[in-house]
Amino acid sequence: xxxxxxxxxxxxxxxxxxxxxxxxxxxxxxxxxxxxxxxxxxxxxxxxxxxxxxxxxxxxxxxxxxxxxxxxxxxxxxxxxxxxxxxxxxxxxxxxxxxxxxxxxxxxxxxxxxxxxxxxxxxxxxxxxxxxxxxxxxxxxxxxxxxxxxxxxxxxxxxxxxxxxxxxxxxxxxxxxxxxxxxxxxxxxxxxxxxxxxxxxxxxxxxxxxxxxxxxxxxxxxxxxxxxxxxxxxxxxxxxxxxxxxxxxxxxxxxxxxxxxxxxx
Amino acid sequence: xxxxxxxxxxxxxxxxxxxxxxxxxxxxxxxxxxxxxxxxxxxxxxxxxxxxxxxxxxxxxxxxxxxxxxxxxxxxxxxxxxxxxxxxxxxxxxxxxxxxxxxxxxxxxxxxxxxxxxxxxxxxxxxxxxxxxxxxxxxxxxxxxxxxxxxxxxxxxxxxxxxxxxxxxxxxxxxxxxxxxxxxxxxxxxxxxxxxxxxxxxxxxxxxxxxxxxxxxxxxxxxxxxxxxxxxxxxxxxxxxxxxxxxxxxxxxxxxxxxxxxxxxxxxxxxxxxxxxxxxxxxxxxxxxxxxxx
Numbered sequence: 001x002x003x004x005x006x007x008x009x010x011x012x013x014x015x016x017x018x019x020x021x022x023x024x025x026x027x028x029x030x031x032x033x034x035x036x037x038x039x040x041x042x043x044x045x046x047x048x049x050x051x052x053x054x055x056x057x058x059x060x061x062x063x064x065x066x067x068x069x070x071x072x073x074x075x076x077x078x079x080x081x082x083x084x085x086x087x088x089x090x091x092x093x094x095x096x097x098x099x100x101x102x103x104x105x106x107x108x109x110x111x112x113x114x115x116x117x118x119x120x121x122x123x124x125x126x127x128x129x130x131x132x133x134x135x136x137x138x139x140x141x142x143x144x145x146x147x148x149x150x151x152x153x154x155x156x157x158x159x160x161x162x163x164x165x166x167x168x169x170x171x172x173x174x175x176x177x178x179x180x181x182x183x184x185x186x187x188x189x190x191x192x193x194x195x196x197x198x199x200x201x202x203x204x205x206x207x208x209x210x211x212x213x214x215x216x217x218x219x220x221x222x223x224x225x226x227x228x229x230x231x232x233x234x235x236x237x238x239x240x241x242x243x244x245x246x247x248x249x250x251x252x253x254x255x256x257x258x259x260x261x262x263x264x265x
Numbered sequence: 266x267x268x269x270x271x272x273x274x275x276x277x278x279x280x281x282x283x284x285x286x287x288x289x290x291x292x293x294x295x296x297x298x299x300x301x302x303x304x305x306x307x308x309x310x311x312x313x314x315x316x317x318x319x320x321x322x323x324x325x326x327x328x329x330x331x332x333x334x335x336x337x338x339x340x341x342x343x344x345x346x347x348x349x350x351x352x353x354x355x356x357x358x359x360x361x362x363x364x365x366x367x368x369x370x371x372x373x374x375x376x377x378x379x380x381x382x383x384x385x386x387x388x389x390x391x392x393x394x395x396x397x398x399x400x401x402x403x404x405x406x407x408x409x410x411x412x413x414x415x416x417x418x419x420x421x422x423x424x425x426x427x428x429x430x431x432x433x434x435x436x437x438x439x440x441x442x443x444x445x446x447x448x449x450x451x452x453x454x455x456x457x458x459x460x461x462x463x464x465x466x467x468x469x470x471x472x473x474x475x476x477x478x479x480x481x482x483x484x485x486x487x488x489x490x491x492x493x494x495x496x497x498x499x500x501x502x503x504x505x506x507x508x509x510x511x512x513x514x515x516x517x518x519x520x521x522x523x524x525x526x527x528x529x530x531x532x533x534x535x536x537x538x539x540x541x542x543x544x545x546x547x548x549x550x551x552x553x554x555x556x557x558x559x
Contacts, residue, residue, distance in 0.1 A: 003367040011355065103351030107407070110315045111368040112340040258335075261278075261318040264308075264349060 001121045004113070008125035012091055016129055019087045023080070023137050030074045031144040034067075038149070041065040067152035068230035071141065076160040077225055078200065080137050084130050084168030085196045091126035092175025093188030095119060096257055100183040103265045116254045123176060123250050130168040134161050152230065159229035166242035167224040171196050173249030180253040183263045220245060266329065267292050268415050268446030269314065274323035276313050282470040283309040286323065289465050289475050291415075291446040296437060298461030299450045300552060305467035307450040308348050311417050314448075315345060327415055341369065344413035348420045348450070350404040352392050358403050359388035365407045373410045380406045383432050397424040409436055416440060416447045422456060434460065454549045466555055473555045485551045489526065490519040491533045492540035501536055502529070 009016070037044055044065055063069035096119065099105035109115060138161045145152060171192055179188040203221035206212040216222045223242050227235025267290035276283035284306040291297040299307045312318050314325055314332050325332040330339050352361055359377065366373040381388045386402040395403070401424040408416060422430050437460060440447060451457050457464060458478055465475040474481065488510075491497075497518050499511040508529055510521040522529050526543075533541070 003364060007353075007364060011353070103347070103349045104353060106312070106317060106347040106349070106351065107345060107365075107404075108368075109317055110340060110343060110345045111365065112337045112370070113368055114335060114337055259319070262312075264312075265351070 001113070001117055001124075004118060004121035005125050008091070008095075008122050009129075012094070012125075012129070015087065015090060016133070019083060019133060020136055023083050023133060024140050026079055026083070027075060027137055027140045028144065030079070031141065031148050031150070033074075034070055034148045034150055037065055037070060063231075067145075067150040068156060070150070071152065071157075071160065072228065072230045075137075075141070076164060076230055080134070080160075080164045081167040081224065082196070082200075083137075084134055084164055085171040085192070087133055088126050088130040088168045088172030089175040089189055089192040089196070091122070091129055092172045093179045093185050093192065095122040095126065095176055095179055096253075097179040097182055097185040097188050100263050101185055101265060105262050106264065109262060115258050119176070119180075119254050119257050123172075126172050126176070127169060130172055131165055134165045134168065137161070137164075156230050156233065159232075159234040162234050163224045163227070163229040163239055166239040166246075167220065169246040170220050170224075170242040170249075171246075173246030173253070176253040177249040177256070180256040180260065268328055269297075269332075269448060270324075270326045271310070271314070272324040274310070274313060274325050275321045276309055276318060277321045282306075283318075283321075284313065284467075285470045287467075287470075287472055289472065291448050293414075293444040293446050294441050295463065296441060296447045296449055296461045298457035298464040299448065299467060300452070300454065300457055300464055301467030302556065303452070306470040307467050308419055309470070310467070311345075311419055311448065311450060315343070315417060341411075342414040344408040344411065344416045346404050346408040346416075346418045346421050348423075350397070350400045350424075352400060352403055354393040355391075357389055357391050358386060358395065358399075361392060361403060362388070362407055362410065366410065369411055371411055376410045376412075377406060380410055380436075383436075384429055398426060398429070401425055402429065405433060405436070409440065412440075412443065412445075414445055416445055418447065418449045420451055421449065422451070422453065454552055466552060468556055481551050484524060486521045486523045486554055487526070488519060488521050488544045489529065490517065490542040490544075491538040492517050493533075494537040494539055497536060502532060 048064055064073055096105070099108060108118065138157055141157055142154060144150075145157075174195060175188055175192045178191045179185070182188050199219050199221045202212055202215070203219055203225060206216050206219075206222070220242055223235075223238035227238050229235060269291035271288050271290075273286040273288055275285050275287070287306070287310055289297070299310065301307050309318070313320050314327065316332065316335055320333050327339055328342055330336055332339070353364070356364065358381070362377045363374070366377070377388065381402075384402045384405065386399060386406070390399070392400060392403065401422075405421065405425075408418065408421075422433055425433060437447060449457065449461060461478065463475065463477050464481070466473045476484075493516045496516055497513060499513045499518070502508060502511060502518070502520065507524050508520045508522045512519045520529075530541070
């Protein structure tokens, strides 16, 4: 199992490196803007209040000029979760679909290791990359917090990171599930990206559109973001729902993969 | 006791036929060839035996254990060379082979070195830089390196040059000598004829025949040419039911005979034949004859 775990990291280290660089760049750019915002809090707050309420609700701009408000709007409500979804989703989708697509599954699955152990090894790798990347982002924010003189407790940043990880793991599980059903990595990534964007869009618009209310309890973005972790701390129930959902999807993926007829390219 | 046993093994993809009630045995120290045109079911039979696809019905055992139920210990005894030599391109040949060895929880460095020398493979090349033939060498090494008791080889010599093919044959013979059962699928008839002890001919998912090549040749059609001391007519042999394709040219007659030649030879002697030439069927002719009959 360790060999396969290491192999998964080795196969994807370039994408890990690229996404790490992307995440650090995004965080650095966003946080570099913060001093100009904090220095003009009153003027900016007045300016934001002139925005239509709908826009303020969609982008959840309440208290935008505070550290938690700024980070929540700019990083933890969308950017960081989406990066984690992209990485976990890519690793999850590649786990089985890419092996089938490239014909390497044929040999791998005749080696003395069960299908479920193969998939579990790859799941551990995908889970760990989501966590490592999220903590890399956290470290980046903590370092820059002092540089840009931002006031936010480390515990709240940790809460935001945990929520982002939970969202990332949920969609990683979905990616494994779609990958196990499909033999195309592209299809699996496409479906996961589509689901993530739609659920995020519905979550954003739900502040304005009451018609979405009945489905919001089932929206994973609602579970992860509505608790406003940078203000309120970890939303335990929401995060547990996401992690449980991701685990259910992974177990389902294992069951599907165990019974599946492996295709050839 | 056979190493590989199939009993009416079938695989359907929805309404599409994969294999239908396929039965055969492969014994220790035997090379069993499976022949057939594309889509005949050769690869489906191998992939079903290996658990890559689930059988629709029937039974199969490998080394006495149920092959249709996932069994990790059984896989330790199996070597498989897939029809498509797909390997992990980002690895070097050595890195890839070590990875496969580590999945088998074995240290096979010495064997990897030995086999790469024999097959003339540069282990430090990246797989994405290797030619098709060299990639095939990597696949051959991974299939043989742990000295398995059962080998499944799907188009094993595809892309290999004649010198390496010879080395491959030596590997095959070494495996036979240590008692491995080898299932070899190929569309290269001469290769199967040369390497296999027995063969099964697949067509449209079914087995047309399973036998030793020598016995198949005995039963097969032979072209025979006689020279007579006088002019001859085809009707002179008309009573003989196992001959066909009679061609007469003055005092020479050629025909195709199936099975026993006794009756034909007796009649030819009676008619004054003084020279006989027989042409043994190649496996290709046997194969085409069987397929044509269907």
